[in-house]
Amino acid sequence: MTIPFELPEEDRELSPITGYTRAHWETVADGLLGAAWRWATPGGALLDLPGRPSGSGVRSDGLEGFARTFLAAGFRVAGAGGKDPHGWLERYAQGLTAGTRTPGRDDTESWPLILDHHVQGQPMVESASVALGLSLTRPWLWDQLDSDVQDRAETWLRGAIDHTPAPNNWYLFPFTVASFLESVGRGDEATTRAMERALGLMETWYRGDGWYADGDGRAFDHYNGWALHLYPLLHAHLSGDTALSARFGPRLREHLEGYSLLFGADGAPIHFGRSLTYRFAASAAVGIGAVTGHTPLTPGTSRRLISGNLRYFLDRGGVTDDGLLSLGWHGPHDATLQTYSGPASPYWASKGFVSLLAPEDDPLWTATEEPAPSEGPDRVLALPAPGLLVQSTQADGIVRLHNHGSDHVRPQEAESAAQEDPLYSRQAYSTHTGPTSRTNVADNHLSVVIAGVASVRRRLRPLGAGQGDGWGWAASSHLPVFASGAPMVPGVRVESVTVARGRYELRVHRVVGAPHGAGVRLTGWASDALSSQLHGLYGWGERDEVRAPQGTAYEPWVRVPRLSGTAEGTAVFVALASLSADEPSAPLADAVSEVIVHERELRVRWADGPQTVVAFEPVRVTHG
Template sequence: MPFTIQNELKTRDDLAKFLRSLLDPLAQHTSPGGALLTLGATGTHYDERAAQLEGFSRPLWGLGSLLAGGGTYDGVERWVRGFASGSNPDSEEFWGPMRDKDQRMVECSAIGFTLTIAREAIWDPLSDEAKANLEAWLGGMMAKSMPDTNWLWFRHVANNRRPPRGAKNHDEAPRTKKHHHRHDYYNTDDGSPHDPHDRQQQDYYSSSATNHAHQLEEKKAAKNDHQQPKKNNKHPAPRAPHDAQHYDDQQRRAIPFGRSSTYRFAQASFWGALAYADVELPAPLTWGAVKGYLLRNLRWWLTQPFLSGDGIVTIGFGYPNHNMTENYNSPGSPYWCCKAFLPLALPADHPFWTSAEEGIPAALPETVALPHPLHIITRAGGHTFLLSSGQMCAYPLRHSAAKYGKLAYSAPFGFCMPVGIGGIEELGGDSTLALSDDEGETYRVRRVVRGAEIQVLESSGVPVLHSFWDAWADTEVETWLVPPTAGSLWHVRVHRVKAGRTLRAAEGAFALHGQGRDHRALPATDPTQGDGAVGEKGFSLAASGAGAVGIVDLLQETRNGVAVRVDANSNLMVPRAVLPTIIGEITAGTEVWYATAVFAVPAQAGKYGAPETWVKAWQTKPEIPQEILQIIKQ
């Protein structure tokens, strides 16, 4: 039987109960000395002892918050013992000394944070010898080099958050000015954070789960110490609360996008960090809305099978899935999700807790263009998804094209990643234009974007994403992405392919749950009459309990439709998915225009399938915007 947690998640006590239900199962996986947690046998690019430290440290984001807010946990002594044995060079459970660019540095952020806000429960019980060992171990990273990335935050947090009583202060002064300057480099002009490797990644990890949270936590620390935040740092990004609101849908889901998705509800931790930092909320945001964004997201996660049979948070997203991970995801990595418990550090009379929970603000626009992440996000027709162009990964990352380079990302339908290179079933080709020069054996998809911008159509005021990418040196793709008009269930994609070679082009819609009421694969029958998945000349359509998804060729009707049953565990949300796709052929030396309309409507909460009106909406095809149509006809 799967491990389940029953919790309404409405109150402060409910949130504390949820945290304890995640901490309790860790006891049976904890070493005798408490310093090492072995939660699985899979590997990472760093050593096993660092992975076991990760299992120890990351739950501290939640435990420290619980203790700081006056809560209690019967198992806290496991971590007190662990600090003593893990930092003791003579212990069999010693975490090991710091080396240059050591994963141990990352884990110091949770440790430093917890030693500060929960020092009475964690630091004070340690012996003088244990305190000295722990200080020496933490201080060991000060002279070591680290990546010029958000890792600088981890050293900064560990150094600045040391217990003020009885703790040696390791001087960070020679590095402080440089590091604060680098922190600013990792923000856009208005303070919105991005992945420090370049300025072309903005996702949950670079914002909600790390940079935003650390900036807000530092703001609170400076306030508590009666200091001003560092002059050069932006706390927090002025646009951040505005932008973050658009990524959640009415059914409590956040749009999956980018790396580190296995941290799951850490994607919502920004809302708790806002409350913890006591920021002044910009209108129309209220504390009731902030509370709603966090708690609704956590409630949705409680409906997903993300726990192992003994209650351990697994690697994966909507279900256990190692295919979608990065090489830095150990079995303990997913406990970064515990950053979502930061509101437990707030007193019960904080407005976050005393305010009545509110839904998505009515004043929030249905469609919005966000210039820094180059996203156009919409909730039109009850489907929350984003159109994306311009983001890319500047370093090797597993499935980076799938995590950043797709044309669209959906809250209810998620996205797919390849499981191999042997054909369209292994491609994970949702929301992509995939090109093959070997008759479909292998495909290339958009990864490196040569140029991208948000344009506004003069005739309608609708924002459009315009971008270029090169599939090969002799093959260029230019793409326009057009969001739905008000209430529509369609978005439009227009591609100009200048092909220097003969190609097969496969374009996918969103992937959706590929089983019907009978728990069997969707039959090849008319989806407008019930569960089914079909592909015919010019279109493909599928319907299941998850909703309805389709794709149509608007311009030529020369492409053939096929309902691709993507290989198991391709999709982030569900292990078995079907993908409506249309496939065309391109002759070498030609320029081809494709105009594609993608239809999608998710199931309503608590109901099976899409609303009955979806069939009529499917039969009403959208039009290509006149400005783009004029370019096609030139």
């Protein structure tokens, strides 16, 4: 793909893998900012980027354009020690002045008011970006404003503190606003409460292994990196709060032990969870780790990850011919989006530029690039706290994420098939494939079929995870829910176990309480460009392929392998799946020599010798 702004020459000596240097990051930031500012209102308060509006409306979308690009400008200028050759800060100062003059008015420039999340909440999200941009650039922007403009900006920002956030990472938005106000001597009891409230909630959401739940449920996704780790550590870094850094830094370090494996050898992050149109914001956790020193990664590995992630999207159409970030993944892709996605939403990718806070002589930019974790030997990593299992293969650089713990079902919600979310409900995700759309056949999914209606997977109940030398496992159970007829069938549940080894995925499902006439279907990876295989080992009857004409974020049209069987009472089903860049030399059927199923356990003998034992009630897996 052609990038509509000229990049510096690649440096293959310093960056032998990506060719990118710090200068590339600065150039991309400047290019994205220049393109976005062509759509500014006359006073510069709103950036009304072209495209369909979000559910919050065009005025909120315009504020989003201002605030999210301000993040990129803030990191760009602060990282350069205040040097601003393109005059970005003058534009944002003018926009701030115009936007806060009469907030809430329906005119050309006025910013919308910040209200409760369920009323008109999106401006609260953007207030954090405005506050963070002001924190980053305080000496060159805020300190130069007239006092009345400062007063107006404070009044507008305080809307985030005076109103109720959504019950998740949104509490970090008033936290960030309060952090800025306190840093400029405008703190009070309200700002203190906002910060204490957010930090207290962070403790309740921390689940271990370096992972936070995004709220009181079990939502584990990229928000860990670009929100839940980023905001507290940026506050600690900018304010010099060593106590807070000591509290949150080790968690980020542990998070990066596993998260750094979730980037493919081509730089792609795992296509999993919501807001994926933020793209290279996925590298923000790696960047803030390098900036603060809370990272297990060498500087060369950190830069390889962030630059690989940036280049991945630049090379694949993430930037339009007009220099704008498109709504989608590679290029535009509606199924990747949420209702809150508007034309400027992709500019949360600006968080990836946090790496520019490391000065040009920092080892992050001067060390020679080193391979990413996924470019090393085949690896399997179990993360019991979030219920995830990561599997990478060196031969093709593909990383797979087996999901047995992240469901994005809020605690107060009843389970409903109508709310099924392909970005969380599937059993497996990867750096090279995306889930099929809700209207097509579901990939990587076990469904119980009753009266012709196939179930979906909603609330997950993790049953354990672990790993050994070259292998690992994770397990969960769920209650099948149906879109028509009875929403649930009494007594029916599904226990699912994934055992990863090399390129192989042993998928075991135990269906309990199935009524007479029930069917069971299992699908594999959705791809036509890659080799997707699914082989039944026990309990399955037919095998076929199903078409998904709406495709995925990676391919416009795909096929999905499928196994079918029948169940009554308690039944066990065993299959072997794989996803690889090249057609394997040996079929999956040759990988396993024997499967023996007893009432409460099954034994799988691999062709090369080892045996895997999966026990039920409780679920335990051994291998050797």
